[in-house]
Amino acid sequence: MDVLGLLHLDELSHGLANLSMFPYFDMAHYIVSVMALREQPGALEVSRVSPLACWFSSMLFCFGGAVLSGIMLAEPPVAPLTNSTSVLLASVIWYLVFYCPMDLVYCCAALLPLRLVLSGMKEVTRTWKVLGGVTQAHSKYKDSLLVMIAIGWAKGAGGGLISNFEQLVRGVWRPETNELLKMSYPTKITLIGAVLFALQQTHYLPLQKHHLMLLYTMFTVINKSRMMLTGSSASPFAAFESAIYKTLFTGYSPYAVLTGEVKKACIDNGTTNRMTSTSTTKESSENRAVGKSAPASPVRGQSESLKAKEESENAETTDCKKTN
Amino acid sequence: MDVLGLLHLDELSHGLANLSMFPYFDMAHYIVSVMALREQPGALEVSRVSPLACWFSSMLFCFGGAVLSGIMLAEPPVAPLTNSTSVLLASVIWYLVFYCPMDLVYCCAALLPLRLVLSGMKEVTRTWKVLGGVTQAHSKYKDSLLVMIAIGWAKGAGGGLISNFEQLVRGVWRPETNELLKMSYPTKITLIGAVLFALQQTHYLPLQKHHLMLLYTMFTVINKSRMMLTGSSASPFAAFESAIYKTLFTGYSPYAVLTGEVKKACIDNGTTNRMTSTSTTKESSENRAVGKSAPASPVRGQSESLKAKEESENAETTDCKKTN
């Protein structure tokens, strides 16, 4: 791309593309992942009661993408275990974050400046993982855009996508929450990355790979830093998403009944919208059947827990600073 | 088979066997599947809140058999995504059924005559899917009848068999319901088909493939039409099942205690059936431990939700007709 060439970014992008993730960037990824697990509600208690379940959960946070994409491509999901060095590194970090005397490691890593750097480095690994997934899918299924996107997404955001089953390892089951129902920011940005890299791979996107890597990495790192510094969890695509949503997915709204617009609709049609009310009744009867296990609305119920997760990621961890 | 030859059905069966499922029959399968999803309790709300989760659920309804049989044979479960045309077709149908302005597509397709035709065409695809599964298993595992039956069944009734996990995508979790605990009619007829085609493949059934295809397809189509027209969900095998059940599975009934026959048993034996009461107590204490999440009996709890599902499939959808 000429613009980038003119800006003398060619060299920078080549340098980035040749960067090795091991060991420093991988390490940052493991630290941030294990810290995210530790900040999950109940995780600390599990770490005391069953170190093995805690270790397995940590490995799913660190290698979830490789496991998920392995399953999707019918490759052994135990494959990540063959890389002993990575597993050993992740295990040491898991041990230090959870069990270090005086909790030194967690408290240090949770200091805002250090956490900012580590999170930025973790975002860099995302580019490599998404690209790895897209390339792997491309080598198996030539020209199947959808498979490339799916594998790239799974490899980059695997830990989030399998979170239901990761939680099950720790004895937690929240069916009303999953990343497809309400995507968190990391899952969203990974999906966008997977789409871009898949388009680049199939030459629909007239951009060279190393240029795209530079642009995508810069975007994710800058955006993550901005979010951590301002403490906001607002997605940069909110306006875009909202526009798409309004254009495509509101053609017919039987849920007017839920938002008070039902009266107008009834008067317009001169008849009661029987179908809508039937489906609402079915739902409530289902909720009754399931008992008190599910909140009234599965979709509303999860937003709180997801918010808690995001807050914990963006937390300024003032507590640690005080106790130190 | 001479009888069929005499009836001049040979030509008809050859014609049927050479029928291409793509695009019309596949389309009917997608429409009926996506409509079945839309009639699940809570599905419409999910379609508004998260189109992506709704799309993924629809794909599991449409391609669940391919995904499940892929997993069972250690073949990539993403393989259905490689067939871009099918995925595109299913996605367009998903979009039209859920988001078409004025809800035109759903209301039209839900009209009884059209729905009857579409459901009949969907039943035809079942034959092809079951046969495809059996053939695929036969090519990998020669002479293993059980594997052929399992794969044929999974391919033909995959959407139902993985319904627990399909529901999880939509934030619904009903562990007390699954197709093994209480089979619905489509799952049952698919299992029978898988057994027949596996027996034909291994030459235990002295029938030619295209004859069996004709007979099985006719049976499923006629039976489905009858069920939709009469609104009954009575299985045609009820008497047969009941006879098998009574012959084979009632040798020893510790559950007499539940049906009031315990007194007779006690008097006969001259002793209280201690074991039975112990196991009953264990169960109730487990239910207490699980809390209020599970209904008193997992088996009783599901029958209602399954009934709701079947009713929605057989619904005459009078609401749509009225509002149009």
Next chain:
Amino acid sequence: MDVLGLLHLDELSHGLANLSMFPYFDMAHYIVSVMALREQPGALEVSRVSPLACWFSSMLFCFGGAVLSGIMLAEPPVAPLTNSTSVLLASVIWYLVFYCPMDLVYCCAALLPLRLVLSGMKEVTRTWKVLGGVTQAHSKYKDSLLVMIAIGWAKGAGGGLISNFEQLVRGVWRPETNELLKMSYPTKITLIGAVLFALQQTHYLPLQKHHLMLLYTMFTVINKSRMMLTGSSASPFAAFESAIYKTLFTGYSPYAVLTGEVKKACIDNGTTNRMTSTSTTKESSENRAVGKSAPASPVRGQSESLKAKEESENAETTDCKKTN
């Protein structure tokens, strides 16, 4: 190893190593496994309502290890079905244990002396399964100790490790229970076996295979018999585990707050341990969000149900003796 040679155990260990598991030991494994399923709370009711779900559950109890290790190595999880003889044998045993007239088979097999012999024989099959898993992993991933341990463990203790999903087949869902959170004795002994055999395979353990097989088999059989005869479920490694736990996993204890030590900690630091209390609050709010489906502590909740399971395994089944 010379010591064993001197004790003239060489011949015995060679004899053991050449022992064929089929049919007697396999049969004992199936009987004990199906009986363990039957003693699960609610299993008998499921066996009356849905023989198919009950059969599938039994197969997961009998062949769970093969299914799980198959999935982990991306080999077809239906592979156990290809061995028709084993499946037929297991199915016959399933039928006899659940539906035999007068319940003769279960009551006989539940008599202590017979059950002792059968359980001992089942322990012998464990050695073969663990070794089989380790060897299989070794042939695919040379020198990857972790994969060998994982596959050996999965093959030997598969039924336990997938118990959550086996229960789901029967309509039971207990997310607060899993073998990683609180390992039962069979899972623990299998893990130790997998580690030992993996070390032997990679020549870190200076022992010949048949010697290790003899030692490990003797240990498991004797220990199981002791546990059944004394009715104790105390692990022989309790002291060892406790020592490791105290050394490695108590560096930093944020759960002091739960055990009343918080005051001391607060005074020491001269500040309230805000982080700890935050995490406790988060947890309780999560529990509130999940509703009444999970007990206050997932970890505490399961110990009871696991205890019930172990008790049922060690039960002296006096009831049967009386009624016969």
